[in-house]
Amino acid sequence: MAGQTLYDKLWDSHLVESRQDGTALLYIDRHIIHEVTSPQAFEGLRLSGRKPWRTDTTVATPDHNVPTNAEERKGGVATIIDDTSRIQVQTLDDNCDEFGIKEFHVNEMGQGVVHVIGPELGVTLPGTTVVCGDSHTATHGAFGCLAHGIGTSEVEHVLATQCLVTSKMKNMLVRVDGQLGPGVTAKDVILAIIGKIGTAGGNGYAIEFGGSTIEALSIEGRMTICNMAIEAGARVGLVGVDQKTIDYIRGSRFAPTGAMWDRAEAYWQTLRTDSDAVFDAVVELDAAAIDPFVSWGTSPEMVAPVNSVVPRPEDSGNPVKQKGYQRALDYMGLQGGMNITDIMIDKVFIGSCTNSRIEDLRAAAAVARGRKKAESVKQVLVVPGSQMVKAQAESEGLDRIFIEAGMEWREPGCSMCLAMNSDVLGRGEHCASTSNRNFEGRQGAGGRTHLMSPAMAVAAAVTGHITDVRKLA
Amino acid sequence: MKAFVKHQGLVAPIDLANVDTDMIIPKQFLKAINRSGFGPYLFDEMRYLDQGWYGKPLSERTLNPDFALNRDRYRNASVLLARENFGCGSSREHAPWALDDYGFRVIIAPSYADIFYNNCFKNGLLPIVLDKTAVDQLFVDVEAEEGYALAVDLEAQVITRPNGDTIAFEIDGFRKHCLLEGLDEIGLTLKNAELIRQFETAHSRTYPWLYGAIK
Numbered sequence: 001m002a003g004q005t006l007y008d009k010l011w012d013s014h015l016v017e018s019r020q021d022g023t024a025l026l027y028i029d030r031h032i033i034h035e036v037t038s039p040q041a042f043e044g045l046r047l048s049g050r051k052p053w054r055t056d057t058t059v060a061t062p063d064h065n066v067p068t069n070a071e072e073r074k075g076g077v078a079t080i081i082d083d084t085s086r087i088q089v090q091t092l093d094d095n096c097d098e099f100g101i102k103e104f105h106v107n108e109m110g111q112g113v114v115h116v117i118g119p120e121l122g123v124t125l126p127g128t129t130v131v132c133g134d135s136h137t138a139t140h141g142a143f144g145c146l147a148h149g150i151g152t153s154e155v156e157h158v159l160a161t162q163c164l165v166t167s168k169m170k171n172m173l174v175r176v177d178g179q180l181g182p183g184v185t186a187k188d189v190i191l192a193i194i195g196k197i198g199t200a201g202g203n204g205y206a207i208e209f210g211g212s213t214i215e216a217l218s219i220e221g222r223m224t225i226c227n228m229a230i231e232a233g234a235r236v237g238l239v240g241v242d243q244k245t246i247d248y249i250r251g252s253r254f255a256p257t258g259a260m261w262d263r264a265e266a267y268w269q270t271l272r273t274d275s276d277a278v279f280d281a282v283v284e285l286d287a288a289a290i291d292p293f294v295s296w297g298t299s300p301e302m303v304a305p306v307n308s309v310v311p312r313p314e315d316s317g318n319p320v321k322q323k324g325y326q327r328a329l330d331y332m333g334l335q336g337g338m339n340i341t342d343i344m345i346d347k348v349f350i351g352s353c354t355n356s357r358i359e360d361l362r363a364a365a366a367v368a369r370g371r372k373k374a375e376s377v378k379q380v381l382v383v384p385g386s387q388m389v390k391a392q393a394e395s396e397g398l399d400r401i402f403i404e405a406g407m408e409w410r411e412p413g414c415s416m417c418l419a420m421n422s423d424v425l426g427r428g429e430h431c432a433s434t435s436n437r438n439f440e441g442r443q444g445a446g447g448r449t450h451l452m453s454p455a456m457a458v459a460a461a462v463t464g465h466i467t468d469v470r471k472l473a
Numbered sequence: 474m475k476a477f478v479k480h481q482g483l484v485a486p487i488d489l490a491n492v493d494t495d496m497i498i499p500k501q502f503l504k505a506i507n508r509s510g511f512g513p514y515l516f517d518e519m520r521y522l523d524q525g526w527y528g529k530p531l532s533e534r535t536l537n538p539d540f541a542l543n544r545d546r547y548r549n550a551s552v553l554l555a556r557e558n559f560g561c562g563s564s565r566e567h568a569p570w571a572l573d574d575y576g577f578r579v580i581i582a583p584s585y586a587d588i589f590y591n592n593c594f595k596n597g598l599l600p601i602v603l604d605k606t607a608v609d610q611l612f613v614d615v616e617a618e619e620g621y622a623l624a625v626d627l628e629a630q631v632i633t634r635p636n637g638d639t640i641a642f643e644i645d646g647f648r649k650h651c652l653l654e655g656l657d658e659i660g661l662t663l664k665n666a667e668l669i670r671q672f673e674t675a676h677s678r679t680y681p682w683l684y685g686a687i688k
């Protein structure tokens with residue numbers, strides 16, 4: 001019998017029941033909740049008189065809708081200006097109190113973007129199933145766990161039953177081998193992968209990322225990669241467990257300790273795909289050939305190396321794609337054939353569950369140090385992913401570096417990644433953004449997003465246009 | 474969940490392919506904490522000429538007279554006739570909530586996005602798939618005849634036209650059963666509570682560190 005993939009192992013160890021219609025009942029170990037997709041799930045529990053099946057599996061935090069400026073945050077929930085946002089955050093607090101769920105409140109140590117706090121608190125552990133009412137839950141797969149996003153009815157279902165009705169995906173391996181060049185990061189790798197396989201390339205698959213490049217990445221880098229698996233169409237992204245995974249978790253708040261730790265660690269060490277396992281699909285990339293990548297269009301597959309040109313619709317190869325390219329160029333206000341580095345930038349956003357961890361902020365600060373935001377750039381937001389990241393960054397003096405460079409150091413939250421709060425782009429503004437989606441209107445109606453790494457975003461901030469960070473003097 | 478057995482209602486057409494969940498209910502309305510009350514914001518950006526937000530009174534809104542649902546003849550429609558890939562985009566369940574709250578009970582289209590299709594059933598809304606030719610014909614008929622209504626019988630899996638002609642449709646047996654009975658999936662899963670408990674006992678012996686850690 002052929003060996004098993006990591007995904008197969010995780011699936012099997014959580015299978016409560018396999019049904020004839022192809023669906024299955026899967027047990028859920030960890031559930032993370034935020035203010036936007038949970039109120040109706042709690043309301044459903046109340047209406048049906050149900051209680052959570054377990055509460056020691058679940059943590060909650062407000063992130064999507066919270067303001068990020070210190071002034072508006074200083075009074076906690078009470079000082080949130082927008083009525084509907086305040087009520088939504090208050091509702092999360094009330095629901096967590098009523099149902100006995102552990103919450104990290106708006107200004108509490110531990111609060112932050114769901115996909116940043118899960119791992120740093122040790123809520124996310126190798127070998128677990130992790131769900132959250134947010135499609136970027138794939139992030140947690142960097143720890144060798146089975147993690148994906150769910151809808152609100154499913155949030156209620158998991159709360160009430162600790163299970164999910166779901167069906168098994170196919171296995172895809174994305175192998176990246178070789179050494180990344182200087183200035184090339186995990187974000188560039190995942191943008192290159194999506195550029196290669198397309199936004200539907202991973203449909204129906206759980207993608208495992210492997211190869212020497214992935215092994216050499218930090219845990220933060222692996223999270224950046226798994227985070228955007230969904231942008232390649234895959235609900236699940238995964239990386240096998242190694243010593244780095246285990247070292248990252250050690251000492252985190254909800255991780256096991258003592259003899260229990262040793263037992264857990266022994267199990268975690270087995271969480272890798274067997275050498276003789278067979279994948280349904282394999283995609284290979286050469287790390288040495290990856291340059292810093294930037295998105296030019298309105299889909300995460302519309303990416304190009306920084307030193308290339310915006311594609312011409314007529315070169316796209318087929319009529320459907322050509323139409324899509326033209327629509328994207330019109331929306332973005334760009335011309336096919338122009339240099340990527342001639343794209344002017346109005347605002348910069350450094351943050352989101354893709355790139356707001358300490359390593360991302362260090363990389364951004366390294367470029368910002370001693371430089372100034374370009375005059376033409378209206379605003380640079382630096383939004384740490386969590387209170388813990390914020391505290392760590394401040395202890396290293398990174399906040400000072402950003403502030404001296406003319407950038408704004410904010411409170412943790414999703415911020416301009418989806419622009420539900422007041423951090424938004426104006427119509428027609430171009431934004432160098434470290435987030436994960438460049439859809440029309442994602443960062444504000446008429447806003448134009450260019451996805452890139454934190455170092456590249458700072459390079460754009462200090463020059464006023466998209467710039468190859470490797471060429472900054 | 475709400476049961477669905479039979480329904481007869483006025484048909485309104487939305488003649489646009491790839492209607493995404495952002496068009497059905499834009500992101501500013503995700504700030505709400507209820508499942509109901511989204512009806513006034515259904516198709517907000519197409520339906521009104523002004524910018525909408527959650528709680529904005531209807532008296533302050535300017536209707537877009539060109540949008541189908543705003544035409545007198547389609548007022549009080551409860552059957553939505555749509556094009557390919559209806560409901561694509563984000564997984565927000567606010568989309569079926571808004572359709573339901575507006576008063577739609579049935580959607581007819583050649584195809585739907587997966588998650589949206591699933592979410593409809595969880596909310597007692599019946600999404601019917603018909604082949605493209607049948608949908609094209611319905612668009613012609615609806616336009617031609619004011620007051621065009623269809624009768625939908627889920628048990629028999631047929632749609633009856635005003636002239637008495639019928640169109641059969643397919644639906645997966647499990648979903649049909651749940652919808653007819655108004656069963657909720659949580660209730661169904663809880664029928665397996667014993668099985669889940671047994672699983673949990675074994676699971677907690679093998680992975681004891683996953684139990685009792687978060688408090």
Ligand code: SF4
Nearest residue numbers: 136352353414417418
């Ligand atoms: S940072 Fe953006 S992508 Fe991540 S959870 Fe928040 S809104 Fe979603």
